[in-house]
Amino acid sequence: MERPTVTDPIVILEREGPVGLIGLNNPPVNAASHALRVGLRDALHAFLEDREVRVIAVYGVGRSFVAGADIREFQTGRKPPLLSDLITEIEGMEKPVVAVCHGNALGGGLELALGCHARVALPGLKVGFPEVDLGLLPGAGGTQRTPRLVGLKAALDLIPTGKRITGEEAVAIGLFDTASTADPRTAALGAAHAVIEGALPARRTRELDADIDPALIETAKAKAAKKGHFTAPQRAIEAVAAAALPIDQGLAEEVRLFKECMEDPQRAALVQAFFAERAVAKIPEKDAAPRKVDHIAVIGGGTMGSGISTAALMAGLKVTLMEVSAEALARGKGTIEKNLGGAMKRGKLSDAAHAAALTALNTTTDLSALAEADLVIEAVFEDMEVKKDIFRRLDAVMKPGAVLATNTSYLDVDAIAAETNRPGDVLGLHFFSPAHIMRLLEVVVAQETLPEVTATGFALAKRLGKVGVRAGVCDGFIGNRILAHYRKVADYLVLDGAAPQEIDRALEDFGFAMGPFAVADLAGLDIGMMTRKRLAPTRDLRERYSPIPDRICERGWFGRKTGQGYYLYGDREGPNPAVATIIDEERAKAGITPREITDGEIVDRYMTAMIAEGARVLEDGIALRPVDIDAAFLFGYGFPRFRGGPMFYADTIGAAELVRRIEAYAEEDDFFWRVPPLLARMAADGTTFADLNERG
Numbered sequence: 001m002e003r004p005t006v007t008d009p010i011v012i013l014e015r016e017g018p019v020g021l022i023g024l025n026n027p028p029v030n031a032a033s034h035a036l037r038v039g040l041r042d043a044l045h046a047f048l049e050d051r052e053v054r055v056i057a058v059y060g061v062g063r064s065f066v067a068g069a070d071i072r073e074f075q076t077g078r079k080p081p082l083l084s085d086l087i088t089e090i091e092g093m094e095k096p097v098v099a100v101c102h103g104n105a106l107g108g109g110l111e112l113a114l115g116c117h118a119r120v121a122l123p124g125l126k127v128g129f130p131e132v133d134l135g136l137l138p139g140a141g142g143t144q145r146t147p148r149l150v151g152l153k154a155a156l157d158l159i160p161t162g163k164r165i166t167g168e169e170a171v172a173i174g175l176f177d178t179a180s181t182a183d184p185r186t187a188a189l190g191a192a193h194a195v196i197e198g199a200l201p202a203r204r205t206r207e208l209d210a211d212i213d214p215a216l217i218e219t220a221k222a223k224a225a226k227k228g229h230f231t232a233p234q235r236a237i238e239a240v241a242a243a244a245l246p247i248d249q250g251l252a253e254e255v256r257l258f259k260e261c262m263e264d265p266q267r268a269a270l271v272q273a274f275f276a277e278r279a280v281a282k283i284p285e286k287d288a289a290p291r292k293v294d295h296i297a298v299i300g301g302g303t304m305g306s307g308i309s310t311a312a313l314m315a316g317l318k319v320t321l322m323e324v325s326a327e328a329l330a331r332g333k334g335t336i337e338k339n340l341g342g343a344m345k346r347g348k349l350s351d352a353a354h355a356a357a358l359t360a361l362n363t364t365t366d367l368s369a370l371a372e373a374d375l376v377i378e379a380v381f382e383d384m385e386v387k388k389d390i391f392r393r394l395d396a397v398m399k400p401g402a403v404l405a406t407n408t409s410y411l412d413v414d415a416i417a418a419e420t421n422r423p424g425d426v427l428g429l430h431f432f433s434p435a436h437i438m439r440l441l442e443v444v445v446a447q448e449t450l451p452e453v454t455a456t457g458f459a460l461a462k463r464l465g466k467v468g469v470r471a472g473v474c475d476g477f478i479g480n481r482i483l484a485h486y487r488k489v490a491d492y493l494v495l496d497g498a499a500p501q502e503i504d505r506a507l508e509d510f511g512f513a514m515g516p517f518a519v520a521d522l523a524g525l526d527i528g529m530m531t532r533k534r535l536a537p538t539r540d541l542r543e544r545y546s547p548i549p550d551r552i553c554e555r556g557w558f559g560r561k562t563g564q565g566y567y568l569y570g571d572r573e574g575p576n577p578a579v580a581t582i583i584d585e586e587r588a589k590a591g592i593t594p595r596e597i598t599d600g601e602i603v604d605r606y607m608t609a610m611i612a613e614g615a616r617v618l619e620d621g622i623a624l625r626p627v628d629i630d631a632a633f634l635f636g637y638g639f640p641r642f643r644g645g646p647m648f649y650a651d652t653i654g655a656a657e658l659v660r661r662i663e664a665y666a667e668e669d670d671f672f673w674r675v676p677p678l679l680a681r682m683a684a685d686g687t688t689f690a691d692l693n694e695r696g
């Protein structure tokens with residue numbers, strides 16, 4: 001057979017003597033789409049019929065072997081041949097089929113390899129079952145073949161966790177048979193010859209037995225339950241347990257549980273979260289060429305500045321940290337070193353990368369020493385005059401073409417940019433604390449920001465491993481503006497009758513890692529107090545105001561750091577009884593008779609306020625699309641991933657019901673509860689936020 005003549009066919013067939021080579025070619029990640037499955041099946045059949053072919057080898061063309069099923073088909077519907085059937089067919093084939101894997105062999109891609117009769121790992125290979133992260137379980141035999149190959153313990157370490165391991169580790173545990181350093185096609189040819197010569201044994205995984213210890217299954221279930229509300233890991237473990245059955249029964253059980261996952265609302269939400277992470281990069285400025293950034297300067301060595309410096313150093317950038325005094329610099333440097341040490345301990349940084357990061361850090365107390373940096377991030381405290389002064393000085397010293405960024409959480413980036421003679425080079429880069437861990441980066445685009453400067457912000461986000469979300473200028477941008485609104489609901493609910501701990505529990509049951517009062521205690525109640533003071537002059541007197549947080553702060557109780565806030569810390573854990581007294585007093589003063597408030601009402605009011613402000617943020621053009629709000633909340637605010645983000649969740653309720661709720665709440669408070677015009681239009685024409693995402 002000759003080399004392929006068709007340009008870029010999805011499956012490339014070649015015969016080299018007794019070897020049938022199948023190259024899978026479905027860029028960018030070789031997802032096992034319908035077309036790829038059909039192509040692979042037809043290619044296999046062609047080689048089965050070709051009498052000359054003794055062994056078939058399958059490999060990936062381009063960056064990867066197969067990164068899994070085509071996730072988009074879960075939304076549009078899957079057509080036969082299903083991957084599970086195709087893999088079972090491959091396993092039963094008379095001629096040996098070898099899988100030679102490079103790049104990623106994930107999910108259905110790994111399952112395809114497990115259905116082949118031998119597996120070869122190439123350098124840099126990553127394998128794993130990320131299905132649980134999408135609300136699924138390996139549904140093409142992975143739960144049955146993995147324990148047969150590597151034993152129950154190793155299977156449970158992989159399948160319910162979504163953990164990815166290297167090719168070397170996969171060989172070490174017996175998931176792969178051997179490794180090669182050749183390029184994929186050459187390795188495929190070599191592996192096929194090795195099978196012919198008997199050097200690489202070919203066998204059917206289905207012929208192996210699995211030893212399923214029920215005690216290990218129970219332990220795995222308990223461990224997965226600790227991770228919260230996710231349903232897929234539990235089902236995945238159940239499917240692995242079915243490997244105790246004869247394989248065809250086990251496979252049928254896997255299919256049954258896979259279908260349950262497909263119908264579970266968590267699946268759609270988690271798939272949305274996967275795409276949200278990628279959709280946010282599709283910005284109007286995406287075709288602008290980002291400027292080169294190798295050296296960044298950070299002004300301010302506090303929690304934010306040192307977190308940002310840590311993130312940049314971990315990404316291999318050169319960092320110059322500036323502070324006002326040698327003492328402040330030493331503190332900042334100490335925090336960075338501690339952060340880097342922690343990252344090394346957590347396995348996020350190798351010893352060599354850790355050492356390199358330490359040498360890539362320079363410090364200075366002289367602003368003019370920052371002049372040569374490609375990008376400077378100001379991370380000093382939130383005072384407009386201080387920031388304006390810094391930007392005037394930066395304008396005077398920074399080299400032409402440098403990007404000037406502020407890490408402000410709410411201040412007017414246009415006003416800051418206006419202090420310089422190069423407003424086009426200015427933007428907001430709003431990191432979230434701890435900045436070397438939290439993945440959200442709001443890229444705040446001011447009126448004059450040049451497209452290439454915005455593109456530079458996004459390129460930096462990617463380099464730092466963060467999710468850049470484009471935001472417009474307003475008080476709080478996307479996230480903090482929405483938060484400021486819905487957070488008030490929690491205070492109103494306390495005034496009306498719910499205890500802070502009841503509200504926290506209801507929202508934690510909904511899926512938030514921590515309720516709003518526990519978060520407030522952790523962040524420090526003084527932070528909320530400062531925000532209230534800042535906004536006091538502009539507060540509309542018609543707005544309902546809860547004095548309870550101020551009363552707690554008056555006592556000097558700022559939460560965890562002072563040993564008490566809404567809760568007691570140290571050896572007196574639990575709700576703070578003195579806060580309950582303050583609440584009673586304030587209700588009495590306001591003439592409120594506390595009423596019974598259910599968990600359902602707490603969640604409904606809190607979420608409705610979040611969605612309503614999200615709709616206004618969209619209408620004001622602060623967020624480009626609903627998916628940008630979803631990503632901001634998923635990656636910066638601990639929003640439960642299995643609910644897909646606030647705007648995705650809104651669609652599960654429907655605009656009409658949301659409008660009805662807001663109108664009902666407005667009967668008691670028509671200042672806070674107002675129907676956003678966008679939501680009213682959506683309710684009238686029956687559209688969804690997903691429709692808005694599609695329109696872009």
Ligand code: 3HC
Binds near residue numbers: 029031070071275
């Ligand atoms: N299906 C469809 N599209 C996919 C995909 C998949 N499995 N994996 C990635 N893509 C798309 C992305 O959406 C993105 O599209 P875009 O350019 O339009 O935004 C493009 O491919 C490139 O992806 P990334 O930007 O993520 O590229 P990276 O190089 O950074 O990462 C990757 C590559 C590690 C493969 C990463 O994309 C990934 O983890 N993908 C998901 C893998 C996965 O979850 N597989 C399991 C699927 S479920 C399954 O197999 C069920 C089975 O058991 C039956």
